[in-house]
Amino acid sequence: MQPIRRTECGVALFDLLAGRPEDVAPRLLGATVRHVTDEGPVSLVLTETEAYGGEADPASHAWRGRRPRNLSMYMPAGHAYIYQTRHHLALNVVTGPQDEASAVLLRAGRVTEGESLARASRGPQIAAQRLARGPANLARSLSLTLDLDGLDLMGEGPLTLTLGDQVARIDVGPRVGVTRAQDVQWRFSVPGDSTVSAYRRASLR
Template sequence: MNILPREFYLQNTVTVAKKLLGKKIVRNLGEHKIIGIITETEAYRHKDDPASHAFRRKTERNRAMFEQVGRAYVYFTYGMYYCFNVVARDPKFEAGAVLIRAIKPELGIKIMEKNRKITDIRKLANGPAKLTQAFQITKDQYGVDLTKKSEVFITEGIQESKKIISSPRIGIKQATEKRWNFKIKI
């Protein structure tokens, strides 16, 4: 498995969101490994994106979006769920990240079932909070370098061409005209 290099994330955030589709997230949990194929992403940028956490200014919560690309940006939402993002942006932007919304489970399915307390494989990680629960991703992974073999990283994935479906991002009230939610069916 070839880990995606830092240069991969030094592109337009929207481009990276599309290119992450079909790639694999690898989560090392002690002796166990969980792997899933990325099937849905959303792009969030900076000053041109009022729906982005980075739109107004840098804060302690969103600081990862302004820092080195190829790192994890994990945030807590609704007082109960974590969401996993990858910092990615063209150098002309100050901030940017791609929310990983869903994966297709590939390895470690029994662990994911235990973590989620369900056995329906289609519902294990078909949403951002479900994904972080299945993969045991929390604030402890905030800032992790995803370009190195560590507790979590992203690798090359499926090679066949895939039809990308683009739609408005989910659960936002601003910048709804931006069709920066991307999905593939595999």
């Protein structure tokens, strides 16, 4: 089965991403994210994702409504929502209908192209399976910047998403590091994959 891009197969990818985030997130396992940087391309295959349900989801950045920081979440499905927490970035794929503000956080992946560039961003001694383990490391491996926020991932820009073969088996569990809706089972990962991050439950204060 060949990977599906909107430019190759009509609206197939858009139709998938326009679904509910908890349905989209497991289907993105095995998908490829590619960033063409000034130094060359970096690609990774996704091994861990996490769904967030918009303003109705207490763990979502959209829970308190539309703000300057989260405006990209309200764009049509298939756009990038990149946010900064402390000094780190994280990449999300917007899902669902426009203005619903649901999204899938890309938590981990396996670098398949441009490993030397990923190492230049992450450090030369980092083990291959740790290069893109965790949202911040994934963003660093891809050399993401905030100016990519709001980009159409299904277009011909420098940051793209390509759907791969569907993963046969999927682990399901609670989301990592959230202080609300902690038991919602919306974290999806490839079983036994060494790039998947460890589960950490946030402490309530």
